[in-house]
Amino acid sequence: MIYAVTFNPSWDVVMTLPTTLYSGHTYNQVSWTGYAGGKGNNVARAIQQLGGDVTAVGFYGGAVGDWILQALTAQQIPYLVATTTESSRLCLSLLDSQHVTEIRGHGPWVSPETSHSLLCQVRDHLQPHDWVTISGSLPPGLSADDITLWVNTLRPHCQGIIADLAGDPLIAAWEAGVSAICPNRQEYDQLPMGALSPRPQHRVITQGADGVLWYPAESDTPQTIRAPAVPVQNPVGAGDVLVGALVHALSQQQSWADALGYAVMAASASVVTAGIADIDRDVLVHLESQWRQSHT
Numbered sequence: 679m680i681y682a683v684t685f686n687p688s689w690d691v692v693m694t695l696p697t698t699l700y701s702g703h704t705y706n707q708v709s710w711t712g713y714a715g716g717k718g719n720n721v722a723r724a725i726q727q728l729g730g731d732v733t734a735v736g737f738y739g740g741a742v743g744d745w746i747l748q749a750l751t752a753q754q755i756p757y758l759v760a761t762t763t764e765s766s767r768l769c770l771s772l773l774d775s776q777h778v779t780e781i782r783g784h785g786p787w788v789s790p791e792t793s794h795s796l797l798c799q800v801r802d803h804l805q806p807h808d809w810v811t812i813s814g815s816l817p818p819g820l821s822a823d824d825i826t827l828w829v830n831t832l833r834p835h836c837q838g839i840i841a842d843l844a845g846d847p848l849i850a851a852w853e854a855g856v857s858a859i860c861p862n863r864q865e866y867d868q869l870p871m872g873a874l875s876p877r878p879q880h881r882v883i884t885q886g887a888d889g890v891l892w893y894p895a896e897s898d899t900p901q902t903i904r905a906p907a908v909p910v911q912n913p914v915g916a917g918d919v920l921v922g923a924l925v926h927a928l929s930q931q932q933s934w935a936d937a938l939g940y941a942v943m944a945a946s947a948s949v950v951t952a953g954i955a956d957i958d959r960d961v962l963v964h965l966e967s968q969w970r971q972s973h974t
């Protein structure tokens with residue numbers, strides 16, 4: 679089982695405008711789709727589409743929280759939750775003919791007791807061969823110290839933890855001994871010099887259309903895994919698909935090199951769809967076979 683943690687879940691609405699977006703204008707009859715969002719839920723959706731066993735983990739509150747959980751249920755993704763007093767948040771992606779505009783609401787306050795109760799639930803479910811992913815922003819009330827606590831508590835009970843975080847929480851996850859961090863290029867470059875102490879853990883830096891720069895745990899020599907050229911519709915959530923595909927492949931005992939190759943192909947097969955972290959299966963089959971041919 680893979681436990682995909684989302685500290686700050688959201689109801690993600692994608693609206694597709696037939697024209698250019700101008701601020702101050704009104705757009706009627708716009709087509710839209712709602713998703714169980716927050717990065718960990720995108721990871722969970724990716725794993726589910728790839729045929730893996732995944733449980734979504736997160737804090738939920740209010741009617742928006744109920745929508746998100748209903749969407750997870752509709753996708754047959756089981757979940758472990760702790761309840762917040764304030765409502766879960768809402769995020770909006772506006773796709774127009776040229777750009778993606780993202781508007782993100784703020785999440786509910788999470789108390790130390792709420793965090794602790796969810797952490798204990800996950801710890802009690804974990805089996806030694808399970809994996810954990812921790813993704814996205816932290817809601818009000820949680821800090822990098824909570825990441826340290828979560829990683830220290832869960833690490834001895836599972837196969838490994840993959841962290842897709844930014845700033846101090848990313849540093850905390852690294853120092854607490856996650857198997858890998860998966861920031862994007864901007865998040866990685868924003869870390870202060872020397873913030874990550876030398877450790878035998880993987881650094882996977884995603885670089886959009888340029889693919890991935892991978893510093894393997896056992897060496898300081900980075901390797902590039904190029905992304906294939908594909909027609910892009912919506913790149914939002916590609917990093918989450920990468921994390922989901924990576925942990926899915928690792929949970930099936932693939933090597934890190936093979937798992938990362940597969941993850942880059944899966945991520946690229948998600949940018950061709952309009953949805954968030956929706957993988958085009960036909961495109962993935964094609965990209966994966968091309969990649970395997972060039973690596974045998």
Ligand SMILES: Nc1ncnc2c1ncn2[C@@H]1O[C@H](COP(=O)(O)OP(=O)(O)OP(=O)(O)O)[C@@H](O)[C@H]1O
Pocket residue numbers: 861862863884885886887888889890905906907908910913914915916917918919920941942943945946949
């Ligand atoms: N334009 C693109 N063409 C092909 N592949 C892409 C493109 N953009 C992203 N990808 C694939 O998705 C992976 C992750 O992309 P990116 O670095 O944009 O993640 P991210 O910034 O974390 O995204 P998000 O936070 O929205 O999930 C890349 O390594 C690549 O494999």
Ligand SMILES: [Mg+2]
Pocket residue numbers: 842861862917918
């Ligand atoms: Mg990302």
